[in-house]
Amino acid sequence: HGVKRVRYSKEALEAKRQREQSKLKEYLALNDDILARKKNRDYSQEAFELSTRMLRINPEFITVWNYRRDMFLGEIFPKRYVSSSDVNDLLTEDLNLTTALLKQHPKVYSIWNHRRWCLEYVPDGPSEEDPHGWRTANWNKELFVVEKMLEGDSRNFHAWNYRRYILASMPVRRSEQSELVYTKRKIEANFSNFSAWHQRSKVLASLWEKNELDPVKSREAEFDLVKNAMYTDPGDQSVWIYHRWLIGEGNDAALLDREISSIQELLDEQPDSKWCMESIAYYKNILLQKHSAKLSEGEQREVAASCVKLFDELQLVDPERKQRYVELCKDPPIS
Amino acid sequence: MDLDVAVLGTGLTESIVAAALSKAGYKVGHLDANPYYGADDASLSVDELVQWADERTKCDAEFSPYISRQRERFTDISYSGTVPAQSRQYALSLCPTIVPSVGPLIDSLIASGVSRYGGFKLLERVALYESPGVAKPVPGNKEDIFKDKQLSLLHKRRLMRFLMFAGGEFEDKPELQGHEQTPFPTFLKEKFSLDDTAVRAIAYAIAFCASTSDPTLPALHRIRRYLRSTGRYGPSPFLFGHYGGIGEIAQGFCRTAAVAGATYVLGRQVISTQVVEAPPEGSRKYRVTIDELSEHIECDVLISSADYTSLLPSRPLAVSNMSVSSPGDYPVARCIAILDCPLAFTGLVAATEPAEDPEIQDSGTSPDPQSATVDTAVLVFPPGTVSDGSQSTAVHVLVTGEGSVSAPGGKWVIYLSMPLLDEEMKAQTPEQLLRPYLNAALTITLPHAAEDRLEPLFMLFYKQHPTTVLMPSDDESPPLLPDPSIPLYLPEMADSSVHVAEATFWRAIEQLKAADVIDSFWPPLDVVEEEDEW
Numbered sequence: 001h002g003v004k005r006v007r008y009s010k011e012a013l014e015a016k017r018q019r020e021q022s023k024l025k026e027y028l029a030l031n032d033d034i035l036a037r038k039k040n041r042d043y044s045q046e047a048f049e050l051s052t053r054m055l056r057i058n059p060e061f062i063t064v065w066n067y068r069r070d071m072f073l074g075e076i077f078p079k080r081y082v083s084s085s086d087v088n089d090l091l092t093e094d095l096n097l098t099t100a101l102l103k104q105h106p107k108v109y110s111i112w113n114h115r116r117w118c119l120e121y122v123p124d125g126p127s128e129e130d131p132h133g134w135r136t137a138n139w140n141k142e143l144f145v146v147e148k149m150l151e152g153d154s155r156n157f158h159a160w161n162y163r164r165y166i167l168a169s170m171p172v173r174r175s176e177q178s179e180l181v182y183t184k185r186k187i188e189a190n191f192s193n194f195s196a197w198h199q200r201s202k203v204l205a206s207l208w209e210k211n212e213l214d215p216v217k218s219r220e221a222e223f224d225l226v227k228n229a230m231y232t233d234p235g236d237q238s239v240w241i242y243h244r245w246l247i248g249e250g251n252d253a254a255l256l257d258r259e260i261s262s263i264q265e266l267l268d269e270q271p272d273s274k275w276c277m278e279s280i281a282y283y284k285n286i287l288l289q290k291h292s293a294k295l296s297e298g299e300q301r302e303v304a305a306s307c308v309k310l311f312d313e314l315q316l317v318d319p320e321r322k323q324r325y326v327e328l329c330k331d332p333p334i335s
Numbered sequence: 336m337d338l339d340v341a342v343l344g345t346g347l348t349e350s351i352v353a354a355a356l357s358k359a360g361y362k363v364g365h366l367d368a369n370p371y372y373g374a375d376d377a378s379l380s381v382d383e384l385v386q387w388a389d390e391r392t393k394c395d396a397e398f399s400p401y402i403s404r405q406r407e408r409f410t411d412i413s414y415s416g417t418v419p420a421q422s423r424q425y426a427l428s429l430c431p432t433i434v435p436s437v438g439p440l441i442d443s444l445i446a447s448g449v450s451r452y453g454g455f456k457l458l459e460r461v462a463l464y465e466s467p468g469v470a471k472p473v474p475g476n477k478e479d480i481f482k483d484k485q486l487s488l489l490h491k492r493r494l495m496r497f498l499m500f501a502g503g504e505f506e507d508k509p510e511l512q513g514h515e516q517t518p519f520p521t522f523l524k525e526k527f528s529l530d531d532t533a534v535r536a537i538a539y540a541i542a543f544c545a546s547t548s549d550p551t552l553p554a555l556h557r558i559r560r561y562l563r564s565t566g567r568y569g570p571s572p573f574l575f576g577h578y579g580g581i582g583e584i585a586q587g588f589c590r591t592a593a594v595a596g597a598t599y600v601l602g603r604q605v606i607s608t609q610v611v612e613a614p615p616e617g618s619r620k621y622r623v624t625i626d627e628l629s630e631h632i633e634c635d636v637l638i639s640s641a642d643y644t645s646l647l648p649s650r651p652l653a654v655s656n657m658s659v660s661s662p663g664d665y666p667v668a669r670c671i672a673i674l675d676c677p678l679a680f681t682g683l684v685a686a687t688e689p690a691e692d693p694e695i696q697d698s699g700t701s702p703d704p705q706s707a708t709v710d711t712a713v714l715v716f717p718p719g720t721v722s723d724g725s726q727s728t729a730v731h732v733l734v735t736g737e738g739s740v741s742a743p744g745g746k747w748v749i750y751l752s753m754p755l756l757d758e759e760m761k762a763q764t765p766e767q768l769l770r771p772y773l774n775a776a777l778t779i780t781l782p783h784a785a786e787d788r789l790e791p792l793f794m795l796f797y798k799q800h801p802t803t804v805l806m807p808s809d810d811e812s813p814p815l816l817p818d819p820s821i822p823l824y825l826p827e828m829a830d831s832s833v834h835v836a837e838a839t840f841w842r843a844i845e846q847l848k849a850a851d852v853i854d855s856f857w858p859p860l861d862v863v864e865e866e867d868e869w
Contacts, residue, residue: 007855007859188481227488231488231489231492232495233477269489
């Protein structure tokens with residue numbers, strides 16, 4: 001974006017091409033070698049090292065990951081002179097390998113899989129009194145790695161999924177409150193992040209259910225957070241989805257009224273915001289469906305009319321989705 | 336010595352031209368009367384700076400033409416305090432500036448290969464001075480605005496709306512029509528309903544305007560360039576070069592010129608330059624005579640900075656920055672001071688929330704007063720915020736320390752710059768003009784016992800004057816003078832230099848009769864950088 005491409009001389013490009021040709025030859029030779037060895041169930045140290053080499057070049061090669069795990073289980077671990085401490089060391093080394101690979105290939109499923117496999121095979125240890133020691137150390141490191149990845153790309157859903165897996169698997173659990181703080185940090189850094197909002201909603205739901213957090217106060221704080229995001233960037237869809245989750249079934253008429261007014265204020269300031277319009281129409285509809293008892297006949301008609309007006313405007317503001325608004329107007333959704 | 340081009344002066348602009356011409360295959364001789372690279376853009380140790388000051392103030396019987404020029408350019412020089420023992424660990428810049436991450440200088444650094452020679456420090460913060468002890472960081476992007484606890488919802492929306500406008504294609508937008516020359520603060524108030532705080536932040540800390548009357552269109556252009564620089568290397572759009580910034584970069588270009596075959600002569604005076612008829616065909620050349628060097632330089636093209644124009648055989652052709660409408664040339668009051676205490680933008684702590692649960696073991700850090708200190712940052716004084724200061728002009732302060740390898744640990748260098756836009760200001764000494772701002776800046780430090788008033792360890796004040804450029808003579812191939820105007824805006828100097836350097840390069844190519852041979856400013860790079868090594 002406004003960044004010029006660098007120019008290379010013909011000689012430089014030719015030299016690069018030559019280098020690439022020789023790399024290609026090397027790779028193909030390695031590929032043939034390793035697949036032949038796998039077929040012959042070659043579980044030697046040499047084969048193991050070749051698998052490392054191949055996986056560094058092509059970490060998406062699932063076959064070689066499987067081969068490597070076969071070597072661990074079939075040959076390396078069962079050896080009599082290999083203690084559980086050795087097994088832990090070997091697995092730690094493999095975890096380090098995958099960390100290095102993830103830095104360059106953060107979204108490759110097979111690398112994540114291999115990590116999970118390594119973690120699950122960590123033996124009890126280091127001692128009888130502390131059977132979880134190695135596991136705890138490894139899981140803590142996992143959390144650290146996944147956080148580094150989320151720092152690099154906070155919208156990597158692999159990392160978020162993995163994070164949930166780690167939090168659920170750790171022998172000594174982290175508090176959900178700390179997870180709340182973590183999601184807040186990620187949202188503050190860039191609130192265009194469905195994963196972070198989603199995680200937050202999961203954690204909050206759990207905390208409210210267990211009554212570890214006062215739902216009333218907490219919900220208010222969330223409305224405040226989401227309102228700040230709304231006003232900062234009314235075009236960000238993730239914010240509106242979270243708001244809808246906060247409103248929930250829409251059983252609190254006063255809350256609906258309050259939020260509708262607040263969004264209307266934003267719409268007045270930013271008249272072209274389609275999300276404002278759609279949300280107001282959606283919430284007004286809930287009022288009509290669930291709280292019509294509180295409104296007079298005249299008021300109900302007014303609310304219905306304002307919804308129709310909003311959908312008409314939406315067709316102008318967001319013409320690409322014109323038919324959707326036409327449909328919504330005919331058949332308004334109930335929460 | 337038979338060369339194609341001689342370049343007099345190793346300032347940033349001249350060094351870029353020398354590098355480009357050398358890499359294009361021409362034989363370049365590059366000279367400077369100083370024993371260091373960089374000339375008026377140089378990075379100096381404290382001892383060197385003191386010597387620089389003395390050379391321009393002491394009363395000697397005779398001055399070299401270079402020093403005479405310098406004494407006209409730099410006036411009202413005074414310094415006080417003690418030269419620190421670790422003088423050599425300081426890199427003090429005669430031209431403090433920050434570089435946008437997207438722009439001609441970064442492009443040239445990459446295209447020329449000079450980027451490999453040096454490192455950069457990303458600017459940490461830009462803060463706005465409000466009152467003694469209070470400096471609030473300026474929100475520069477969506478994240479900052481979202482997190483700010485002091486902005487009301489409505490103001491967040493309006494600020495964002497303006498930033499979206501300024502970051503996009505605003506040239507044809509209705510808000511701008513007819514208001515291109517309107518003073519920028521007025522435009523912001525009327526067209527975007529922004530309040531005074533927001534107007535100050537945008538005009539002086541995002542657009543870096545120099546005064547209340549700065550016009551709108553150039554300010555919007557600057558903002559758009561800076562917004563497009565955010566995120567390339569980090570949250571801030573600006574970089575500060577290691578070892579004092581621009582001086583080290585100029586040296587990098589000289590190094591690349593030397594690698595491409597240029598000859599360097601530093602620390603010698605140029606005695607004269609003449610036009611001669613040289614063998615074999617009696618073609619017209621310049622002959623440059625250098626003090627204590629028996630060999631002359633003979634060349635087809637002569638490029639000279641403003642310091643050597645009295646030695647030129649005829650009036651030079653000034654090559655200026657065509658991409659900017661010149662705001663005119665103004666003198667600048669400057670101060671360089673050394674502190675042993677960092678600045679702290681305490682507004683930062685007030686603006687963020689404490690952790691939701693104080694007992695939480697979170698891998699993140701919670702804000703505390705220590706984290707409000709900055710290593711490399713800009714502090715902006717909008718007009719009218721300092722008593723005894725200017726009501727119409729802004730002052731921009733740049734502070735940097737160990738982070739940019741410009742000072743040893745525990746020390747910081749602070750630069751103050753104030754353009755002198757009217758006669759009243761021009762009549763005062765730099766100390767009179769800047770001391771109130773320096774005092775105000777000194778209140779923006781970590782809270783300490785009120786009794787020990789913070790004083791800089793060392794201070795230097797001076798005034799820098801623009802050079803008057805005369806009309807060129809009617810020569811067919813006049814000497815070329817890269818335009819020496821002092822840019823008014825803190826982040827503009829480096830990119831402006833590149834524009835001028837490129838324009839000078841093409842003029843030189845014309846004079847070398849190579850316009851159909853050379854087709855680009857920098858030649859293609861020699862080596863494609865390897866991405867992965869197995």
